[in-house]
Each structure stands twice: as structure tokens, then as C-alpha cells.
Amino acid sequence: MNTMSDRTDPLAYLGDEIADLKAKALYRPLRVMSGPQAPRTVMDGRPVISLSSNNYLGLATHPHLVEAALRATRDLGVGSGAVRTIAGTMELHEELERRLAIFKHVEATLTFQSGFTANSGVIPTITGERDLIVSDELNHASIIDGVRLSKASRAVFPHRDVDGLEKVLRESRATGGPQGAYEHVLVITDGVFSMDGDIAPLAGICEVAERYEAAVMIDDAHASGVLGRNGRGTVDHFGLHGRVDIQVGTLSKAVGVLGGYVAGRQHLRDYLVQRARPFLFSTSHPPAVVAACLAALDILEGDPERIERLWENTRFFKAGLAGLGFDTGVSETPITPVIVGSSENAGRLSERLMELGVFAQAVVYPTVALDRARIRTIVSSEHTRDELQACLDAFAAAGRELRLI
Numbered sequence: 001m002n003t004m005s006d007r008t009d010p011l012a013y014l015g016d017e018i019a020d021l022k023a024k025a026l027y028r029p030l031r032v033m034s035g036p037q038a039p040r041t042v043m044d045g046r047p048v049i050s051l052s053s054n055n056y057l058g059l060a061t062h063p064h065l066v067e068a069a070l071r072a073t074r075d076l077g078v079g080s081g082a083v084r085t086i087a088g089t090m091e092l093h094e095e096l097e098r099r100l101a102i103f104k105h106v107e108a109t110l111t112f113q114s115g116f117t118a119n120s121g122v123i124p125t126i127t128g129e130r131d132l133i134v135s136d137e138l139n140h141a142s143i144i145d146g147v148r149l150s151k152a153s154r155a156v157f158p159h160r161d162v163d164g165l166e167k168v169l170r171e172s173r174a175t176g177g178p179q180g181a182y183e184h185v186l187v188i189t190d191g192v193f194s195m196d197g198d199i200a201p202l203a204g205i206c207e208v209a210e211r212y213e214a215a216v217m218i219d220d221a222h223a224s225g226v227l228g229r230n231g232r233g234t235v236d237h238f239g240l241h242g243r244v245d246i247q248v249g250t251l252s253k254a255v256g257v258l259g260g261y262v263a264g265r266q267h268l269r270d271y272l273v274q275r276a277r278p279f280l281f282s283t284s285h286p287p288a289v290v291a292a293c294l295a296a297l298d299i300l301e302g303d304p305e306r307i308e309r310l311w312e313n314t315r316f317f318k319a320g321l322a323g324l325g326f327d328t329g330v331s332e333t334p335i336t337p338v339i340v341g342s343s344e345n346a347g348r349l350s351e352r353l354m355e356l357g358v359f360a361q362a363v364v365y366p367t368v369a370l371d372r373a374r375i376r377t378i379v380s381s382e383h384t385r386d387e388l389q390a391c392l393d394a395f396a397a398a399g400r401e402l403r404l405i
């Protein structure tokens, strides 16, 4: 029954937009999974090996995390019932933040509902109209949105280009802001870039930022649990403890659960508690989420072999894809793009892989440039060699059929 039938639809233009996206092979249907988030699952009713999950270490289904979540739910219930600043701060929330601070070697951390809200919360909270934000051109959408919410001036530097960053900082010092010199400058970069899998040149960025007295913020969503000792992230990977002012991590990817956090000085945390809007105006995590994150930290600290397995699988799979003749870009991490050019090619390759029992999602414009459409693959520590070989065989067959290799 159409209850709106006597009324012209004021949103009809959305239907036209959808038709346009479909005509351009840019429409992305949602795939629906009926199995667990694991290397072998069921996607759109089909058994598949998945290469599209951010569950790098298999923690999303780890028994220790599942048990912790169940126990917390039985003891404390399913919801937290309020925002953190009213009645929604449980002992568990603070325990997780203390554990994360120790893990990251920082004074303090503050958790958010997601990595997205951590980024979009922290950036406008700590910058104002007399400040400047300088951002890598390929930074994640949540950073871009955070910058848009800020009253600060903004500039972009070319991707991973330390000299380019220096040039922006030098020019900004010469010209200043609308009211004269900028008061504060914040340089922001992804740690691992989510579409290409390359790593920010963090030592160079820190060095330049120090020279211009700028603060440095790194978004370690794809580095959390992946890079550095026990998965401590990019700062640990490069040995730059104490030189990055703001680290954003996610609890939603390798950590296997949900959430984001900001790590840094105590006064950063204290200020965010007073002012960060997603923290102030959105309900905190339920106990199960927090307890599972704490259990994930046990695994990261106690079972580093998982991370070693992740990197062994990464080396095997990357070498396999490159050996087939695919353009796998410049990745240095478990994210390996298979760049095929047009959106149509990416869509066809993904479809064919699906028919062959491999789920590897196409990534098209606007997530990547129009002519850089790709299949983005991510291996996990839990893929077996046989599974990865089966994926390579499917890539070989589909790639040859579609004349991509």
C-alpha cells in the first residue's frame, strides 16, 4: 500500500540520481552476509572466502571477546542508557581508556562511538577561526568532515609529500590567516591510507611540523592492531613516541568490535570531555562493546603471533597478485588494491570473483578517483594458505577472462 499516493513525491529527484549512478556503474548494492564475519562466510546466499573485511586479526569472532561481551551483558545489561557526561560513564569505560593509554604509551585516551565520530569530534573541538588545518589530500572522509565542521582555515598538501607540506606551512606563515598570523596549526594525516594501503611518512611530517610549531594528528584506523609492536600503531612503528600530539585509533577494525579513541595528553582528554560534541550529545557504548574491547587488548598484548600471521599472509597474497600481472599500486600493508581503471571493469571483476566464490568488493568513484577504480583486498591472520591460494586462482581466472591481465 502506498500511503503517499495522493501527493507528488518531493524527493523524486533521488530516484533520478540513482538511475544515473546505475547507468555509470557507480551504484553499489549492499551485500548481505548471513554467516559470521570470518574468512569463510555466506554473502548474498553464496558461500564465499571474504577479502573485504577489516577484521584483520579475526577478533570479531574470538571466543575471549565473545565471552567478555556475554559476561558484561549479563552483569550490566545491553545499553548504557545515557551520554558519558550525564549517567553513561561506567567503570568499564574508564578502565578501557586507562588500558588504551598504557597500551599507546600516552597520558590519556578518550573513547568515542566510532572512529568516524572521534575524527569528526576532535578536529572542530580543538581548532577555531584563528587556526589553520593542513591535511593530506587523500585523508579519510571522517577527517574531511571534521575539517568542514571546524571554523579554522584549511589547506591540503599533496599525498605523502613532506616537501609539499613544508611549502604549505611556509606560505601560511608568510601570508597568515584572515586576522593576521594563525594562532595554531594542526597537521593531519592518515597513518595507513585506507584505499591504497600506503603509510604516511610520519617521521618527515613530525620533523617539518616541529619546525613550524604545528601540532600533528594521525588517524591510525587501519594501523591499529596492524602496525607497531603488538599493533600499537604508526607512532610505535616509526619509533615516534612523544612527537605526535593526537592519535586517533579505531576499535572497529583489527580490534574487532566498535568504537574510536583519541590518545594524547591529559589536557587533550579533559578538554574533549568538556567540548567534543559526539562525546557530549550521543550515548556511550553498551557494556558488551567495552568489555570486548578490553578482551581484545588482552589478545593484542598476549598473542602477537596473530599479527605475525597477518603479515605472512600479506606478503604471500601481495606477491601472488603482483605475480599474476595485476597493478597492485603502492601498498605496504595488508590492504592490497587491484587497480583496474574504469568502474565498469571493477564491477565486472568483483561480480566474476563472487561467482567463483570470492567476495572482494569493488571500490569506485567518489571513494577513489574516477579512473582508479579497484578491487580492494584485505587479508587477515585467519585466512589459511589454501584459502588465499583459492582466491589467487579466482583472480587469475577472472582477470584473464576479462582481459585485465
Ligand SMILES: *Cc1c(COP(=O)(O)O)cnc(C)c1O
Residues within 6 Å of the ligand: 114, 115, 116, 117, 119, 140, 142, 190, 192, 194, 219, 221, 222, 250, 251, 252, 253, 258, 259, 260
Ligand atoms: C574506517 C576508518 C575510520 C572510521 O572508523 P570507524 O571506527 O569504522 O568509524 C576513520 N579513519 C579511517 C582512515 C578509516 O579507515
